[in-house]
Amino acid sequence: MRTSPKHKLSKSAIKAWRISTLIFMLFLFLVPLTLWMYSYFGDGQLSLWLIIAITVLLVVVAALVILFVPEVRWQRWSYQVDKHEVDLQSGIFIITRTLVPIKRVQHVDTRQGPILRSYGLADVTISTAATTHRIPALNEETAEQMRDQISKFARLAKEDV
Amino acid sequence: MSEPQRQHPVAALTKALDVIRGNFITILILLFIGGGDEDILLAYWILGMAVILLVWGVVSWYRFSFQVAEGELRIEQGVFVRKKLYLTSDRIQVIDISAGVIQRLFGLVAVEIKTAGSSSKEAKISALTRQEAETLKAQLRRVINQAEGAEPRGREGEAGERIEETEPRKSYAIAPRDLLIAATTSGRMGVALSLVGAGFSQIDQVVSDERMVRFIENNIPQSTSASLIVLSITAVLVISWVFSFLSALIAYYDFKVEVREKELVISQGLFERTQLTVPFNRIQAVQIKEELMRQPFGYASLVIESAGYGESEGNSTTLFPLIKREKMYDFLEEVLPEYNVAIEGEDDHAPPLxxxxxxxxxxxxxxxxxxxxxxxxxxxxxxxxxxxxxxxxxxxxxQYRDAAIRTEDHTIVLRARLLSKRTAIVKKYRMQATTLKQNPFQSRLQLRDFTLHVASGNQGRSFTVRDLDEGDAGRFWAWMLHEPLSASGGKKRSPGDNGNDAESLSFSEDT
Incomplete structure (x- = not known):
């Protein structure tokens, strides 16, 4: 087994991920909120303590998820691209290592949501006839450079045949 | 090249039926709303709807035309919104000729043209005479062959090529005895079971509990609740087995594989005869399935994965529904010689103890x-x-005993069992990506799951062997990169290339 891929994601990925997780978590808080509204405006059957307990639990989980998960995720993510292959490693508990021959790449694109854009980051998506692989949160320039490189390599590799 | 052409008028009927099929629920709801209590009103509703549908069918038949021109299939259709669908030759992958019940009544066929990456049903010509269909197919095939450069451009003799197209080199049909065995042991039981189960649960709503109990008590005098449970379970099992038997029998009736110059033609079915054309160069993998009920008798079924068509069975197509294991190699040698490799051997890499x-x-x-x-x-x-x-x-x-992985020349063979034992044979140049997975427990034992992805239909298909030794898994993971990746062979990469990092990307992630 060869060693892990060389390159890491951009450090600011952690911040961007924290914000997107935070937004997701905020949606989860709608659950106790609805419960509270239900018991307040409707005929209050639910005990207030239950709602508070759910809320507290959510706060704790959210704090853990927001603080630690992006950090670990960043640490586990690495990638390497050369003219023969794309080599990716990721995963928080389950470590996934993926290898894509450059020749199989059908198209590459970069994507950028509002959060990533505000941190100057972009995702690179690599598609083959069967699979789609995403390298998340790279620097904008790195992402664009990589997109162009992969598509060039893929073209060269195919001409080679 | 041909003039714009209409379908056979029967297309109006099939169109109407298609609309009914597609909007079944809506129509039911409409019927309930419109019908109310009075039977006569309901009849009017049905009649009215039938007329509207027929008119719709006729108009859409009138507005539908197709032609082959400049290497394209051009279809124009649409009653209010005109749609023009131009399929360029090199996009066309599969041409299916099938005949449903309606088509068979009038001695017609339907032609479906499928392209890569689109599951749209738009390129369907639903009623043509057999002869027209064959002409269309021949026209399109010729164009396809040209586009793929398989035939020298310019001076191919039309007549010669036609003959080549229509004459199968070999053909295999399923023997009646094998068909019966296949139907008896078909794995469709699960689907049938859920259908029958759903049916049984609906009975409750139609027949009241009391009436049912009384009915059962009258007919089965000494029934205790325990024997009642056993009885109904048996009934469900038997009925679903009959269902699965019949559905397999209908589906695989007169199953036939023809080997042609550049493609396989698979035809099957009792009421609805489907013909499937799979060009050899679209085949991505071959799977040997040994179902739980068939394995003890030494039977297996063959399935091919191909890119660009198929929707119901997870984008894979049955190549042959039932075959003796010993005969399998001969069959593969004749039909797909490329995939005739030993599926077991001493160099198997199995999961460690x-x-x-x-x-x-x-x-x-x-x-x-x-x-x-x-x-x-x-x-x-x-x-x-x-x-x-x-x-x-x-x-x-x-499952542990069956799991293994081996390579031979440019072919990789993966064996794994969930319930049925599946052996996947994949060519190196068809592998799209490989993945290794390791969870913390596996990490302690130094094991990894190996997954291989191939293209199949619109998505892909993956084959996994679990808990291989870390080293083995790693070797197979990188195996597809070694040596030539292409079908055309020839070592394009010199060994020194590996160390040449001059062209490799070096990114710096400074923040």
Missing amino acids: RALRRYLLRMLWWSLPFILIFWAIFPSYGLYGLVLLVPALLLGYQ
Whole structure:
């Protein structure tokens, strides 16, 4: 087994991920909120303590998820691209290592949501006839450079045949 | 090149039926709303709708035309919104000729043209005479062959090529006895079971409980509730087996594989005869399935994965529904010689002994919910539920025994079992990506799951072998990069290339 891929994601990925997780978590808080509204405006059957307990639990989980998960995720993510292959490693508990021959790449694109854009980051998506692989949160320039490189390599590799 | 052409007028009828099929629920709802209580009104509604549908069908038949021109299939259709669909030759992958019940009544066929990456049904010509269909197919095929550069451009003799197209080199049909065996042991039981189960649960709503109990008591004098349960379970099983038997029989009736110059033609079906054309160069992988009920008798079925068509069976197509294991190699040699490789051998890489406990534990977790459910339903017999562990653990052990992976020249063979044993044969140049997975438990035991992805239909298909030794898994993971990747062979990469990092990307991630 060869060693892990060389390159890491951009450090600011952690911040961007924290914000997107935070937004997701905020949606989860709608659950106790609805419960509270239900018991307040409707005929209050639910005990207030239950709602508070759910809320507290959510706060704790959210704090853990927001603080630690992006950090670990960043640490586990690495990638390497050369003219023969794309080599990716990721995963928080389950470590996934993926290898894509450059020749199989059908198209590459970069994507950028509002959060990533505000941190100057972009995702690179690599598609083959069967699979789609995403390298998340790279620097904008790195992402664009990589997109162009992969598509060039893929073209060269195919001409080679 | 041809003039714009209309379909056979019967297309109006099939169109109307298609609309009914597509909007079945809506029509039911409409019927209930419109019908109300009075039967006559309901009849008017049905009649009115039938007329509207027929008119719609006729108009859309009138507005539908197709032609082959400049290497394109051009279809124009649409009653209010005109749609023009131009399929360029090199995009066309599969041409299916089939005949449904309606088409058969009038001696017609339907032609479906499928392209890569689109599951749209728009390129369907639903009624043509057989002859017209063959002409269309020949026209398109010629164009395809040209586009793929398989035939020298410019001066191909039209007549010569036609003959080549229509004359199969070899053809295999399923023997009646094998068809019966295939139907008897078909794995469609599960689907049928859920259908029958759903049917049974609907009975409750139609027939009241009381009436049913009275009916049963009258007919089966000494029924206790226990024997009633056993009886109804048996009934469900028998009925679903009959369903699965019949559906397999209808589906595989007169199954035939023809080997042609550049493609396989698979035709099958009793009422609805479908013909499927799979060009050889679209085949991505071959799977040998040994179902639980067939394996003891030495039977297997063959399935091919191909890119660009197929929707119902997860984008894979049955190549042959039932074949003796010994005859399989001969069959593959004749039909797909490329895929005739030994599927077992001394150089098998199987999961190491330390992986066995993971296989067993996995089945233990799976059977646990069933045991608990059993316990919950029959609290006093709860311990008997543990008997379930025996088949579960045996299955786990068998899964461990069957899992293996091997390579031969440019072919990789993966064996794994869930319930049925599946052997996947994949060419190196068809592998799209490989993945290794390792969870913390596997990490402690130095094991990894190996997954291989191939293209199939619109998405892909993946084959996994679990809990391989880390080193083995790693070697197979990188195996597809070694040596030539292409079908055309020839070492394009010199060994020194590997170390040449001049062209490799070097990114700096400074923040």
